[in-house]
Amino acid sequence: MTSPTALVAHALRREFGKSAFVAVDDVSLRVEPGHIHALLGPNGAGKTTTVRMCATLLEPTSGSVSVAGIDAVRQPHRARRHLGLVLGGELGFYGRASARDNLGFFADLQGVSGRERRAAIDRALALVDLADSADVRVQEFSRGMTQRLHLARAALTQPELLLLDEPTTGLDPDIALRVRDVIREFAASGIGVLLTSHSMPEVEELADVISVIGAGRIVTRGNVADIAAFAGIGLTTSFSLPARASGLAQTCVERLGEHFTVKRRPQSGRWALSVYWPRSLSRDDCSHTLSQVLGDVTPTDLVTRPASLEEAYLALAERLSR
Numbered sequence: 432m433t434s435p436t437a438l439v440a441h442a443l444r445r446e447f448g449k450s451a452f453v454a455v456d457d458v459s460l461r462v463e464p465g466h467i468h469a470l471l472g473p474n475g476a477g478k479t480t481t482v483r484m485c486a487t488l489l490e491p492t493s494g495s496v497s498v499a500g501i502d503a504v505r506q507p508h509r510a511r512r513h514l515g516l517v518l519g520g521e522l523g524f525y526g527r528a529s530a531r532d533n534l535g536f537f538a539d540l541q542g543v544s545g546r547e548r549r550a551a552i553d554r555a556l557a558l559v560d561l562a563d564s565a566d567v568r569v570q571e572f573s574r575g576m577t578q579r580l581h582l583a584r585a586a587l588t589q590p591e592l593l594l595l596d597e598p599t600t601g602l603d604p605d606i607a608l609r610v611r612d613v614i615r616e617f618a619a620s621g622i623g624v625l626l627t628s629h630s631m632p633e634v635e636e637l638a639d640v641i642s643v644i645g646a647g648r649i650v651t652r653g654n655v656a657d658i659a660a661f662a663g664i665g666l667t668t669s670f671s672l673p674a675r676a677s678g679l680a681q682t683c684v685e686r687l688g689e690h691f692t693v694k695r696r697p698q699s700g701r702w703a704l705s706v707y708w709p710r711s712l713s714r715d716d717c718s719h720t721l722s723q724v725l726g727d728v729t730p731t732d733l734v735t736r737p738a739s740l741e742e743a744y745l746a747l748a749e750r751l752s753r
């Protein structure tokens with residue numbers, strides 16, 4: 432038997448306040464079992480509002496949410512048993528109690544039966560690599576360990592759907608990498624994951640599908656190449672010039688900037704330049720156009736490659752604002 436789709440949100444709309452401010456409008460999302468779907472967008476775009484509606488914490492003004500085949504608007508209590516939720520920067524544990532006792536408290540809250548309780552806690556701790564710290568008081572945990580404990584809490588009931596709202600925000604890069612490993616392992620075990628994040632490398636690394644949301648509406652959806660195509664860019668070229676070559680850096684910005692998007696930033700005492708090429712240009716077209724501006728200067732770090740998610744996203748930025 433095939434598992435039901437972990438999440439199907441259809442035409443979600445949420446208004447707030449007397450003015451009926453539309454925070455989310457006509458948002459539809461699917462998360463298949465074992466897949467990671469990332470929701471990417473600027474501050475205030477509607478990501479958290481969408482996640483909260485999917486988590487049954489906020490009722491949609493209109494639209495539907497189904498979690499593991501259960502109507503989450505009509506039957507929120509039933510749907511809740513099939514989902515786990517982790518919000519970035521969450522508190523919510525008892526510092527003086529051990530990791531195991533904290534999870535025990537949440538297991539009781541979530542209705543895990545007495546018989547399954549011990550096994551569920553051990554399994555959840557092992558999943559996030561905290562088995563050795565089970566009896567350590569949470570106040571002694573680092574932020575990364577605490578965030579992994581939140582993931583363990585969300586996994587207690589073996590949910591079909593995990594909703595992760597900025598789960599690595601504020602973590603050191605190495606700890607964020609460890610949390611990402613755990614998220615990937617969750618998906619590999621068959622859980623469907625809806626992830627919001629402001630970290631482009633994180634989304635690029637983890638997501639099977641990316642939905643870009645701006646001003647409450649889904650603007651585009653797909654993989655990195657699809658998002659770049661929507662943004663109108665194919666290849667990008669990056670290179671740097673010494674700080675003393677300001678004149679040439681300026682010429683690049685002016686001449687190339689007439690037809691293409693060119694970004695110039697000071698970086699480690701040099702000028703870092705990036706050119707976003709339209710999809711119609713081949714690699715040869717790009718290097719030919721660039722050589723006409725650079726003349727006999729050949730930057731040693733020049734690289735032309737498919738646009739990254741960050742570049743595609745930056746190219747889209749204006750289309751995402753309210």
Ligand SMILES: Nc1ncnc2c1ncn2[C@@H]1O[C@H](COP(=O)(O)OP(=O)(O)OP(=O)(O)O)[C@@H](O)[C@H]1O
Pocket residue numbers: 447448452454472473474475476477478479480481
């Ligand atoms: N309870 C509320 N009452 C009124 N307006 C709200 C409420 N919750 C959210 N909003 C508004 O809805 C819009 C979407 O907010 P939301 O928190 O979903 O955005 P977001 O994409 O998660 O942003 P961020 O990246 O900053 O977390 C914002 O303009 C926000 O001010």
